[in-house]
Amino acid sequence: MVPALHIRFLGTGTSTGVPMIGCHCEVCTSTNAKDKRLRSSILIETATTTLVIDTTPDFRYQMLRIGNERLHAVLYTHPHKDHIAGLDDVRAYNYFMKQAMDVYANSLTEETLKREFAYVFADHRYPGIPEINLTTIDESPFVIGDIPVIPIQVWHHKMPVYGYRFGDFTYITDANRIDADQKEKIKGSKIIVLNTLRHEPHISHFTLSEAIQLVRELEIPEAYFTHISHQLGKHDVVEAALPTGMRLAYDGLQLSV
Numbered sequence: 001m002v003p004a005l006h007i008r009f010l011g012t013g014t015s016t017g018v019p020m021i022g023c024h025c026e027v028c029t030s031t032n033a034k035d036k037r038l039r040s041s042i043l044i045e046t047a048t049t050t051l052v053i054d055t056t057p058d059f060r061y062q063m064l065r066i067g068n069e070r071l072h073a074v075l076y077t078h079p080h081k082d083h084i085a086g087l088d089d090v091r092a093y094n095y096f097m098k099q100a101m102d103v104y105a106n107s108l109t110e111e112t113l114k115r116e117f118a119y120v121f122a123d124h125r126y127p128g129i130p131e132i133n134l135t136t137i138d139e140s141p142f143v144i145g146d147i148p149v150i151p152i153q154v155w156h157h158k159m160p161v162y163g164y165r166f167g168d169f170t171y172i173t174d175a176n177r178i179d180a181d182q183k184e185k186i187k188g189s190k191i192i193v194l195n196t197l198r199h200e201p202h203i204s205h206f207t208l209s210e211a212i213q214l215v216r217e218l219e220i221p222e223a224y225f226t227h228i229s230h231q232l233g234k235h236d237v238v239e240a241a242l243p244t245g246m247r248l249a250y251d252g253l254q255l256s257v
Helices: 059-066 087-097 107-116 180-186 208-218 235-240
Strands: 006-011 041-045 050-053 073-075 101-105 132-136 142-144 147-156 159-166 169-172 191-195 222-226 246-248 254-256
Touching: 006 059, 041 059, 059 087, 087 101, 101 107, 101 142, 107 132, 147 169, 147 180, 159 180, 180 208, 191 208, 208 222, 235 246
Parallel strands: 050 073, 073 101, 101 132, 169 191, 191 222, 222 246
Antiparallel strands: 006 041, 006 254, 041 050, 142 147, 147 159, 159 169
């Protein structure tokens, strides 16, 4: 049985964030708060368990701006820098919760974590570095606290990336293809979050039209699009043209499932 889930969107932007450094387009200069996007990540919380999917370069600020003081686990999608760079900042939770952070990643991501954060895994550990318990995952379902997790392998061009299903809620980022057997894991979800980079074709991300088509194919009644670039357009303009049941996610959006 899946407990009630509370979901917060910590960031909904692509790897550059929005606004993008040096850009003066209408999206990057927009005064609408929904056009300000940190790198993509969500926080999932039950009465007893709190986890985040990915630790972006903005992880510290994302936690500060929602006032989060409790975190039990980090769940990674893939090893790209915009999804792992904030790992070092779990140290604060080590200190205040007086426990190591549980970290879940596939073997590809684990390899990158050990290379990029070699000091965390060194035999001779410097005082004050992050304390983590690293668990290697595959497509087998598992449980974090009271939250059951079903990994969904998707493709980011040629890189395998994990999306995740938690009961009626599915989260997928950095994908441009999903195999038929993995689509079966998604079907029946009530809510899906799906990456939607821009309108123009991209080598490793769904376009808006591709994401809309996939939501329709899977017959999921409620969809939110994330991992958005400034090329997609202004939030209010794009959202107004979306089909019924589909919306653009934005930083700070909260859902209950």
